Amino acid sequence: MFFKEVNEADLGETAIANIFIDIFMPMADGLYVKVYLLGYKNACDPSCSPKFNNNSIAKNLNIPLSDVISAWKFWENKNIIKIHKNDGSDDFDYSVEFLDLKKLYMENIIVNTKSIKSNTSSIVSVAENPSIRKMFNSINQIVGRHLDPGEKISILDIMNKYNMNPDMILCAYEHVRDKTGSSKPVKYIEGIIRNWYDANLYTPQDVEESFAVRSERYMLYKTIFNELGFSRQPSRSEKQLIDEWFDKFDMDIELILKACSKSKNISNPSVSYINGIIKSWNNKNIKNLEDLKKDEETQKNKVNINNKVSTNAANNNDTYKRTKFHNFNETFTQYTPEELDEIIEKSQREKFK
Known part of the structure; x- marks a missing residue:
């Protein structure tokens, strides 16, 4: 109520x-x-x-x-x-x-009324098909009443327009019943069939698998947005970016959450920012946490090697500078002060001979 x-x-x-x-x-x-x-x-x-x-x-x-x-x-x-x-x-x-939606609705009723009069005979001939007759009987049970001729014509038009078989029409009616708990106009059913057609869903099995994927994907959206601290629903463009991470880049959810954690120190985190991180990892063929760990170890080893090379170069350069004066200093410090004075006096006497 x-x-x-x-x-x-x-x-x-x-x-x-x-x-x-x-x-x-x-x-x-x-x-x-x-x-x-x-x-x-x-x-x-x-x-x-x-x-x-x-x-x-x-x-x-x-x-x-x-x-x-x-x-x-x-x-x-x-x-x-x-x-x-x-x-x-x-x-x-x-x-x-x-x-004006009321005007559109009234115009459609007039068109459908004319179609009913001109196509009554066609309904009878089409209904002789066992699969069509079974579909109409099943729909009658779902909506809790008998379909009128106009509704039957509209359903047949939908089947021809979108090239759908009776099983798909029945699947749409069952979906509406399970989702809303009540019957809906044929226009409503056509909207569902159109969406399935646009999504390349042509059999009830396709629809069932799509629902399973959408349910799973919805949970992934929610998990990612929780990690980013967002309490809202993702926009259409954000969903497209996230779908790329899974469908195009084949990323693990754990790796994506790792990328999201890098936005915690950013004042205005966004899906676009995370997309930049994801793309850089994809360029390195990083698909999961193990790949990321290996890449980080490789980068760390490169840094260590560069540091070691720099240290060795500095040591070699320092050795060269010390050697230039080292021998002189060592020789100089082998004598006592008295011996040095004697050497200097002897050198002076020899100069003035």
Whole structure:
């Protein structure tokens, strides 16, 4: 049960169409939803500053500007916004028009109604296929009712559009049931199928393996961010960098955490900083802690050898300098003061002979 507290204080509200929440929000990355909602709020607020733009959204959400741009491209691809380029040379400077979702929904209903009348006979002929008939019967059980002709036509269109077999459609309905505990419109199912298609997932086994990998990867993101002291979720660009460490560089998680530990003395640690360390290790073909230990020992040995060479060179140079005067000093100190006086007197007498 869900209910709302009543409060007379008016701090402003933004009405979001349920169509967005029911159909479009589930098919999008959480970051894209944040960008849409923040932009929509400012579009509905007459007091909003005209200077509020994509850079403002990036700063407000503490994400890269590239993620904001990717979000708008995603929503434009879903046909619920239009991007209008502003005058100027800045490619990121444009206005976003939020389309009326209710109008879009009503237009789709009219189109589907016409399709129902013209394709009723085709449903009957296609349903004679045992696998199609079994799929429709299974979906009826999942949603707890019989699909109407329009829904069946939409499902068949999805299968043709994305070249998916009945098992994948059924897998999508089962996924929604397990995830939400309720039935969803066919548009919602199409969003899931589209995401699977874009991710090159064509069989239920592909989907199952993808879920396992995503679950494991999510835990790796969380472990890395905990080591960096971040309490937030990684952005899309940060996920791409981290994925490279595992998928492209084939790094062990222990080695990555070792790199993260090097940021503890940095005032503003970031994934980009760690990426620099990871890349330098990859260039040395360091993939795990053992490789790193061997590299550090090699570097230490090189330093010791260089120090030893420098010390020997200094000693040889010092020996050379001492030898130049050493014999004289040794010979000089072999006599007593009286003997030296006698030698000097004898030398003087010989000079004046």
